[in-house]
Amino acid sequence: MARKRGMLFDVTMCVGCGECYLACKAQNNLPETNDDFLKDHLSNNTFTVVEQYGDYYARKMCMHCNEPACVSVCLVGAFTKTEEGAVLYDYDKCIGCRYCMQACPHRIPRYEWGSTSPKVRKCILCHERLAKGEPTACSEACPTEATKFGYLDELKEEALQRIKDNPDTYYPHVYGLEDGGGTSILVLSPVPFDQLGYASLAKEPLPSYTQKAMEKIPAVVTVGGVFLGGMYWLTKRKNQIAKEEKNK
Amino acid sequence: MKNSSFFKLTFWKAVGTVIFLVGAYSAFLRFTQGLGATTHLSDKIPWGLWIGFDFIGVGLAAAGFTIAATVHIFNVHKFEPIVRPSILIAYVGYSLVVLLLIVDLGRPENFWHPLIMWNHHSVMFEITWCIICYTTVLTLEFAPVVLEKFNLHAPKKLLRKISIPVVIAGVLFSTLHQSSFGSLY
Numbered sequence: 537m538a539r540k541r542g543m544l545f546d547v548t549m550c551v552g553c554g555e556c557y558l559a560c561k562a563q564n565n566l567p568e569t570n571d572d573f574l575k576d577h578l579s580n581n582t583f584t585v586v587e588q589y590g591d592y593y594a595r596k597m598c599m600h601c602n603e604p605a606c607v608s609v610c611l612v613g614a615f616t617k618t619e620e621g622a623v624l625y626d627y628d629k630c631i632g633c634r635y636c637m638q639a640c641p642h643r644i645p646r647y648e649w650g651s652t653s654p655k656v657r658k659c660i661l662c663h664e665r666l667a668k669g670e671p672t673a674c675s676e677a678c679p680t681e682a683t684k685f686g687y688l689d690e691l692k693e694e695a696l697q698r699i700k701d702n703p704d705t706y707y708p709h710v711y712g713l714e715d716g717g718g719t720s721i722l723v724l725s726p727v728p729f730d731q732l733g734y735a736s737l738a739k740e741p742l743p744s745y746t747q748k749a750m751e752k753i754p755a756v757v758t759v760g761g762v763f764l765g766g767m768y769w770l771t772k773r774k775n776q777i778a779k780e781e782k783n784k
Numbered sequence: 785m786k787n788s789s790f791f792k793l794t795f796w797k798a799v800g801t802v803i804f805l806v807g808a809y810s811a812f813l814r815f816t817q818g819l820g821a822t823t824h825l826s827d828k829i830p831w832g833l834w835i836g837f838d839f840i841g842v843g844l845a846a847a848g849f850t851i852a853a854t855v856h857i858f859n860v861h862k863f864e865p866i867v868r869p870s871i872l873i874a875y876v877g878y879s880l881v882v883l884l885l886i887v888d889l890g891r892p893e894n895f896w897h898p899l900i901m902w903n904h905h906s907v908m909f910e911i912t913w914c915i916i917c918y919t920t921v922l923t924l925e926f927a928p929v930v931l932e933k934f935n936l937h938a939p940k941k942l943l944r945k946i947s948i949p950v951v952i953a954g955v956l957f958s959t960l961h962q963s964s965f966g967s968l969y
Contacts, residue, residue, distance in 0.1 A: 579827065611909035612894075612901035631897050632890020635908050635968070637830035646827045647890065649820030654890045746907050749967040753910065757956055764857050764952045771859035 538619040541666060542688035542720035543675055544695055545595050547732065548705055549682035552586055552593035559677035560584045563662060580648040583659040584674060587733060592725075594732040595683065597674075598623060598644045598659040599712060600720035603741030606636040606645060614656075621688060621720035622661035630656060641716055641735045641742060661720070688720055695722050717741025811887055819890060838884040841877035842962060845922075848874025849951075849958045852925065856951045868929060875922045882919065907967045914961030921954040 554573040560583050561568070570576035574588050584597040600623045607615040607623060614629040615636060625645075636656060637645045648654035662672040670676075675685035684691065695710045711729045712719035716737035723734065730736045814822040825832050851870040854860050886892045898912045924943060931940040943950075 608903075608905045609908060611903055611906045611912055612897045613903040629894075629897060629901055630891055631894040632892070633888075633908065634830040634890060635906070637827070638968075643827075647830065649825065649827075650818055651820075652816070652818045654818065743905060746967055747905070749964070750905070750907065750910065753960060756960060760956050760959065761952060764853070764955060768857045768859070768948060768952070771857075775859050775861075 540619075540621045540688040540720065541661075541686065542600070542621055542691055542722065543661075543672065544684045544686070544691040544722045544724070546682050546684075546698070547592050547594055547723065547725040549680045550586070550593040550595065551680055551682070552588060553679060554586055555677040555679060556595060556674035556683055557582075557584055557586055559673040560659070563665070563673035564660075578644065578646055578658075580646045580655070580657040582646075583657065589732050592727070592732060594723075594725070594734070595674075596642075596733065597721065598661070599642050599716075600659075600661055601716055601741070602719060603717040603743050605639040605641060605716075605742040608743035608746065609635045609639040611635065618663070620661075620666060622663050622666070624660055624663060625656055625658070627655050639742070641737055643735070688722075691722055695724055698724060714739045717744075814887060815892075834884075835888060838881055838888065839965070841879075841881035841884075844877035845874035845918075846958065846962060848877070848922070849918075849954045852951050853955045856948060857955070871922065871925045872929075875919075875926050878915070878919050878922060882915070907964050911961045911964050911968070914957045914964070918954060918957040918961070921950055921957060924950050925954065 552574065557573045557576070560566070564583060566581045566583070569579060569581050573586060576582055576585050578585055578596060584595060587594050587596060600617075600621050602617075604615065604617055604623050607613075607617050610630075611633065612629045612631055614626045615623060616626070617623050632654060634647065634656075637643075637647060645656045645658050647656060662670070662674075665672065671685040672683075675683045678684075684694075692710070692713060695713070699706045699708055699710065705726060707725050707727055707729070709729070711723040711725065711734055712721055716735075717740065723729065725732055725734075810822060819825055823832060823834070848870045851863060851867055855863050855867050886895045889895055898909065899916075903909050925947075928940050928943055931937070931943075
């Protein structure tokens with residue numbers, strides 16, 4: 537089984553240069569969508585953005601969740617979670633129902649609204665580069681190592697260590713360690729994460745919520761079937777008896 | 785149906801025709817120019833209001849399975865005369881729902897994918913399959929009307945034999961998916 541890879545993004549180290557944004561565009565052959573990268577937003581042609589919140593810069597991108605909502609809700613299984621951690625999209629299966637867009641708690645998947653054969657678009661964790669043993673384009677481009685690529689277990693340890701060593705610098709929480717069941721992208725921040733636009737999530741992975749409804753289906757079918765069958769028999773019998781009584 | 789009054793123009797027929805033509809033109813634009821050009825859907829709002837109007841057909845059909853259950857399962861035969869019209873309304877309702885859903889899909893040419901590509905964790909998968917099964921049930925429940933018209937009595941007899949399980953299946957499929965719409969969220 538391949539060891540999981542991921543990225544650690546440290547808000548305190550990000551200088552807002554936008555090199556990650558440009559590297560992502562180049563790597564995925566995406567056209568320019570805004571001449572000021574700080575004003576841009578995620579779209580079918582933008583897989584990562586750098587957002588400014590006062591003095592801080594926060595990167596947004598697909599979090600490559602451990603138990604992704606998109607993988608769970610896609611009715612044709614167009615999304616898959618790979619062993620190394622990337623969440624990938626298969627255009628050939630997609631029917632365009634956009635449930636993935638509705639379901640993602642981080643509001644990541646974006647659509648090609650202008651196309652008659654639209655694709656869902658998002659960061660793919662440079663899946664092809666990883667296969668060649670290369671790091672993600674954004675992590676390679678980052679001049680301060682604010683975005684760091686590596687093995688997820690090592691990055692988790694490093695993130696926890698950074699908080700331990702610098703308790704005054706960091707808000708004591710590694711975003712993505714357990715949020716929404718955990719993700720392959722970890723974030724460290726000096727302030728609470730919702731102040732930087734990150735979704736506030738409980739520890740439960742999102743698919744567990746619909747699982748609670750779905751697992752009741754076999755019971756509904758058996759109990760319901762027996763109940764209705766029983767009612768049919770009972771009421772038919774009742775009518776029969778009433779008829780016999782009348783004929784007496 | 786009187787031939788002369790069918791083609792006579794009335795106010796509501798005119799209104800209905802205009803609505804139909806506008807709708808047909810919008811559908812044409814949707815298929816030639818995409819969803820972005822014809823709807824106000826966006827990355828912030830991937831699902832719009834029109835789906836609510838589409839699924840009105842489902843609400844109509846709820847009466848269909850309820851009446852069928854009342855008469856055939858609970859044996860309340862005084863409602864028998866309205867079973868056929870309600871099954872017809874349900875059938876029309878569901879056919880419209882499926883057709884309109886196909887228009888809403890980003891890739892309508894792939895609408896058949898759920899038949900062979902399965903993800904049983906997805907609530908939408910369950911809803912889709914229940915809709916497929918329930919539309920099949922409706923076809924079986926409505927078939928006797930068609931078979932009678934063409935005097936095909938042997939298939940009708942076969943349908944009679946399986947009618948109670950079919951009606952029970954219809955109630956179960958409807959209950960499952962009509963309640964699952966809430967689970968989507």
